[in-house]
Amino acid sequence: MSRLEIISPEGLRVDGRRPLELRRVNSRTAVLSQADGSAYIEQGNTKCLAAVYGPREPTKRAALLHDRALINVEYSVASFSSGERKQKLRRDRRLMEIASTIKRTFENVILTTTFPRSEIDIYLQVLQIDGGALHTAINAATLALVDAGIPMTDYVCACSAGYVNNQAILDLNYLEESAEIPTLTVALLPKSGKITMLGLESRLHLDKLEPVIQLASDGCKQLKENIDATIRESTKSLAKTILQ
Amino acid sequence: MADRKRVTGPEKSVVPLLEPGSLSAFTFDPEKRKDGRNIDRIRPVFMKTGVVRQANGSAYLEAGKLKVACGVYGPRQTARSKISSRGILNCDFKFSPFSGGRRRAYIKDSQEKEYSLVLRQALAPAVRLDLLPKSTVDVFVQVLESDGSAACLAAAITCAALALADAGIEMLDAVAACAVGYFDSTICLDPTDEEETYQSGSLVLSYMPSLNEVTHVIQSGEIGTTTTIKALELCVDACAQIQSVMQQTLAATIKEKINGA
Amino acid sequence: MISVSERDYITKGVDVSIRADGRSRLDFRELVLETGMITQASGSCRVTLDGGTDILVGVKVEVGSIEPEVEAEEADILEDMEQMDQDDGITMVKDKDRGRIICNVECSPSATRIFEPRDIEDMCNEYSQFMNRVLNGSHGGVDLKALCIIPGSTCWILNIDVLVLDYGGNLLDAIFMATRGALHNTRIPRATVEQSDGRVEFDIADEETEIIRGWEDVPLCVSLNKIGYRHIVDAAPLEELCSSARLTVAVNRRGNLCALQKGGHGGIEPSLLAEMVQTAKQIGQTLLKRQDAALREEEERIAAGKDPIGFGAASRH
Secondary structure, three states, X not given: OOHHHOEOOOOOXXXXXXXXXXXXXXXXXXXXXXXXEEEEEEEOOEEXXXXXXXXXXXXXXXXXXXXXXXXXXXXXXXXXXXXXXXXXXXXXXXXXXXXHHHHHHHHOOEOHHHOOOOEEEEEEEEEEOOOOHHHHHHXXXXXXXXXXXXXXXXXXXXXXXXXXXXXXXXXXXXXXXXXXXXXXXXXEEXXXXXXXXXXXXXXXXXXXXXHHHHHHHHHHHHHHHHHHHHHHXXXXXHHHHHHO | OOOOOOOOOOOOOOOOOOOOOOOOXXXXXXXXXXXXXXXXXXXXXXXXXXXXXXXXXXXXXXXXXXXXXXXXXXXXXXXXXXXXXXXXXEEEEEEOOOOOOOOOOOOOOHHHHHHHHHHHHHHOOOEOHHHOOOEEEEEEEEEEEOXXXXXXXXXXXXXXXXXXXXOOOOEOOOOEEEEEEEEOOEEEXXXXXXXXXXXXEEEEEEEEOOOOEEEEEEEEEEEOHHHHHHHHHHHHHHHXXXXXXXXXXXXXXXXXXXXXX | OOOHHHHHXXXXXXXXXXXXXXXXXXXXXXXEEEEOOOOOOOEEEEEEEOOOOXXXXXXXXXXXXXXXXXXXXXXXXXXXXXXXXXXXXXXXXOXXXXXXXXXXXXXXXXXXXXXXXXXXXXXXXXXXXHHHHHHOOHHHOOOOHHHEEEOOOEEEEEEEEEEEEEOOOOHHHHHHHHHHHHHHHOEEEEEEEEEEOOEEEEEEEEEEEEEOOOHHHOOEEEEEEEEOOEEEEOOOHHHHHHOOEEEEEEEOOOOOEEEEEEEOOOOEOHHHHHHHHHHHHHHHXXXXXXXXXXXXXXXXXXXXXXXXXXXXXXXXX
């Protein structure tokens, strides 16, 4: 796919967005009945479901930590989620790598010292992929963790950004990601502005790094507004049922 | 490097389709089954125990062309990791490679794995596993000649129950099983392989006559409810008949042991 | 895990037709049905049973050959044998003018916490096999002949992927409901066959799509659990732990049984078995009507151009 088509002469991307525009985000919490906390988020056509169980007794006694909680992340992609049907392999290395990235992202944010000798499980199920599966999963996990009532120092908001035709673009979709545009995923703690996870798997010129990170961080802050609004709404409705 | 020592066959080979009687047109007429049976008669069955010396208990069953052998090992100690307060019943079902028209591979295919599961589900309600903590009972069924896959499954269940009895494993009752083929609304007991190709559905049922309980039932094909219920009744009656043969065989075995000892 | 007193409480309740959540023995829970939320899939449907069970089914169609390629390695042969295993397990596919349906049941990590990993795999395998057995074949409802593109060589393969998102009892019934909904929602691109120079070629038109013929005849499943001396429909997780035996019946629109299977450690008296079969038929037909009504509403919603808000937004039935 030629680079010229990513941004049309009028400055519009393939799906009609402006370069600095985020996709439409829809999210809800408490979608699963059995989980302690759960959330569903849709960013454009990428859909992800998160379930959080915990803090609870660790399943593997040997792995428990005496002074803090153990965080366990499982990331799974549905067979029908992408254009071609892919049979899910039991131990797909790539999925395990993504799961461990997400685990490290949250380990620093969750107040694990509050729950020593216990386990917090985060299960992520991606239902449909249109680019940005990793950052959508992180956002879903944040929502689910808040829904489960697990204390964190801040929201973790993630977003992706890329660089094409001397223009940094925000929130890449599947076509843009597969067109070999360098994609940078950033997970940010909005209050402090600190970056808790940064991932880049392609080549990007050092001069361009700063603006792209900045753009992704701005995207994260926008997403934070959305996540915050969802949490407040669900808390309000929860409060209503309690106070009745 | 070409292998000159062996003469290998062509890489892609196809089994010749010549089976006895395959050239003549076969039309199924319930009134006139090939072996002259009525639609509500099972094939005459022959059973014998003690055919596998190594095993704790064994049995052999023959019904028409169908031949099934079963060996039971146990109760023996369970592997450390799976110890539980209730005994474990492991069932293994295998068609011999030469048992049917087409050669079967050595490795179990999904049908055999499914039948192994069915075997366990049919026998587990009858075996007193709660009297065998930390133990495993292994049941191995080998079909030597198959004549109707549903009938084979039913024969396997019966044969396994007989072998379990021969092994002295305590059970609530000897499980008997039988199969039925549906031909639109006609119900035919104990269908053979040829008859199976024309059936629109099949039913396998295993039953404990003394307790009047069905231990397992599995049906496939689109069948009406009344037909199904009628078939259930037919099967239950046939199972009672099969169990009487089982009891005779077991009585004969005991007599032999007493006289021989 | 269930305690003796809980088991006693549930059994006594079932005896007088009062279940833990207030239902009577033959009451089915409320179900919520949504279709078409996975746009990448050819068809999708989500069914939620009030009380937790959440199933998402995605259908993807692909063009494949009627006889899967057989390779020299025995292991590969067996893998293919497993793939094309029909009722008789005969390795050569008898009918060369039919498409195929391949079902696969998977548990999402969030649903698996209650079971041991080995049990989950066993359960998923069992359900996959049951679905394959029911859907492949004329009793499955779907017109497999219509899925054939070029007789003897090419056909459509329907890959039905079931994802269990949450466990709240009675998985198999919900799975079948979602599968039927997903098949109703599935659109296959039109394939036109051309004969040129003695060679037969086919062309897939992406824009024109067709529905799956025969989706209305796909059966629904009703699982009855025997607790004490009575049987219940649509068991909750605790009730499933109390049940001594389970009967799964697949019923189609015409009131015929497409499959019958017993599970569980206990036995069932033949008279009770006959009664359960009758009950299953009645409940199955009621469920079919409910589902058809829900699907009609979904069709209207899609026709009206309203976007699915996704997850929990659809109508209750």
